[in-house]
Amino acid sequence: MTDKPFLKVLGGETVSPPPIWLMRQAGRYLPEYRAVRAQQKDFIAFCLNPEAAAEVTLQPIRRYGFDASIVFADILLIPFGLGQKVWFTPGEGPRLEPVTPADIAHLSVARAREVLAPVSETIRLVRAGLPASTSLIGFAGSPWTVATYMIEGGGSKDRFAARALAWSDPEGFDGLLDLIADASIAYLADQVEAGADTLKLFDSWADSLPDPLFDRVVIRPTKRIIEGLRAQGITAPVIGFPRGAGPQAVRYARQTGVTALALDHGMDSHWARANLPETLPVQGQLDPSVLKAGGAALDDEISRLLSAWAGRPYVFNLGHGINLETPPEHVEQLIARVRGG
Ligand code: CP3
Numbered sequence: 001m002t003d004k005p006f007l008k009v010l011g012g013e014t015v016s017p018p019p020i021w022l023m024r025q026a027g028r029y030l031p032e033y034r035a036v037r038a039q040q041k042d043f044i045a046f047c048l049n050p051e052a053a054a055e056v057t058l059q060p061i062r063r064y065g066f067d068a069s070i071v072f073a074d075i076l077l078i079p080f081g082l083g084q085k086v087w088f089t090p091g092e093g094p095r096l097e098p099v100t101p102a103d104i105a106h107l108s109v110a111r112a113r114e115v116l117a118p119v120s121e122t123i124r125l126v127r128a129g130l131p132a133s134t135s136l137i138g139f140a141g142s143p144w145t146v147a148t149y150m151i152e153g154g155g156s157k158d159r160f161a162a163r164a165l166a167w168s169d170p171e172g173f174d175g176l177l178d179l180i181a182d183a184s185i186a187y188l189a190d191q192v193e194a195g196a197d198t199l200k201l202f203d204s205w206a207d208s209l210p211d212p213l214f215d216r217v218v219i220r221p222t223k224r225i226i227e228g229l230r231a232q233g234i235t236a237p238v239i240g241f242p243r244g245a246g247p248q249a250v251r252y253a254r255q256t257g258v259t260a261l262a263l264d265h266g267m268d269s270h271w272a273r274a275n276l277p278e279t280l281p282v283q284g285q286l287d288p289s290v291l292k293a294g295g296a297a298l299d300d301e302i303s304r305l306l307s308a309w310a311g312r313p314y315v316f317n318l319g320h321g322i323n324l325e326t327p328p329e330h331v332e333q334l335i336a337r338v339r340g341g
Helices: 005-010 031-038 043-047 050-064 077-082 101-106 109-115 117-129 143-152 160-168 170-194 211-231 248-255 269-275 288-293 295-308 328-340
Strands: 068-070 086-089 093-096 135-141 198-203 238-242 260-263 282-284
Touching: 005 198, 031 050, 043 050, 043 077, 043 086, 050 068, 050 117, 050 328, 077 109, 077 143, 077 170, 093 143, 101 170, 109 117, 109 170, 117 135, 117 170, 135 143, 135 170, 143 160, 143 170, 143 198, 143 211, 160 170, 160 211, 170 198, 170 211, 198 211, 211 238, 211 248, 238 248, 248 260, 269 295, 288 295, 288 328, 295 328
Parallel strands: 068 135, 135 198, 198 238, 238 260, 260 282
Antiparallel strands: 086 093
16 A cells, blocks of 8 residues: 555554654754755744755754654744734744634635645645655644644743633633644645645643543543544544643543554653554654663663563654754664664
8 A cells, every 4th residue: 555664654554663753753863954954044934944944854864864854844834824923032932922712703714825835835845855755744733732822922830821821711712722633634635635645643741630620631632633623534544742741641542533643751651552452553652862862871772672662563762852963973862772773
């Protein structure tokens, strides 16, 4: 059916050695990325510049020959496209002019689709430059994680304001999640149409939620996105990444409709193997800090994960994004070790 090892695993096959790619594989740890970035003063304009975005998407593929590429974009393009003020100040992380549920009326799904059209153009350019065996992942943030940035006005320690609002104004809050989900459905459908063969939903802030909130703000909107895509006849596999969900990841895997689960490095591997459906493809778990450290510690962790997930459909990856201080040679060591067995 497919000669792409990454797609075989997402289809439920066990492939040995496992396919490999890295979360945030395009980025500042690569000198060739920093060179392009230096020419692109505004980060959002960079993400919406198809030539520049395609170039940095392809850089890690050329250098390392990963089994999958991920379109260079950002989860905060959705709030930007919806009409929220979003900006990136170097060294500070993302900033947004906070919204409340009352602002929903001013946010437009149709506008988001139009503003984000250049991302589809990036995908077309990347597709044309990729080896036939390399997959291309399109992505969006999950509604909960995106909403936390929209409400808090940026990253926050514990998403307290977003959680309080979810409790105090459930109708308004769920309306905002639905709006983000609907914008994401259109955006992801466009990415598949442009040539993405896989989709990923980043729920970076899925940790520390009590069960009822996890079900309401993580599971329900994720399910809405996947059902929305399937209703349009889109069959591309969807990887869900409910970072930090712990045991709630089991419910997430069973109820959302995700094809595969990306696991963070804090998840107990033995517990996950015993408690997740045997046929569920799994990706991830290498601690980005051990990739930065390199050496024997890195080799040992690679061996541990390869044996922890042996015999299961598994994609080798990090448990979170690569750290910008990671020496590029450590990535070479990682790939040689994974591919060399
Ligand atoms: O190879 C790739 O994965 C590149 C595409 C990509 C980016 N961001 C580019 C980026 C992806 C998949 C993301 C996802 C993303 N963005 C997430 C979810 C994954 C995660 O790490 O939890 C989140 C939470 C964001 C929001 C975001 N964007 C933050 C918090 C930051 C600042 C932190 C940082 O690393 O500087 C960004 C900026 C950003 N997005 C950069 C890149 C390469 C660095 C910006 C720069 O070059 O100056």
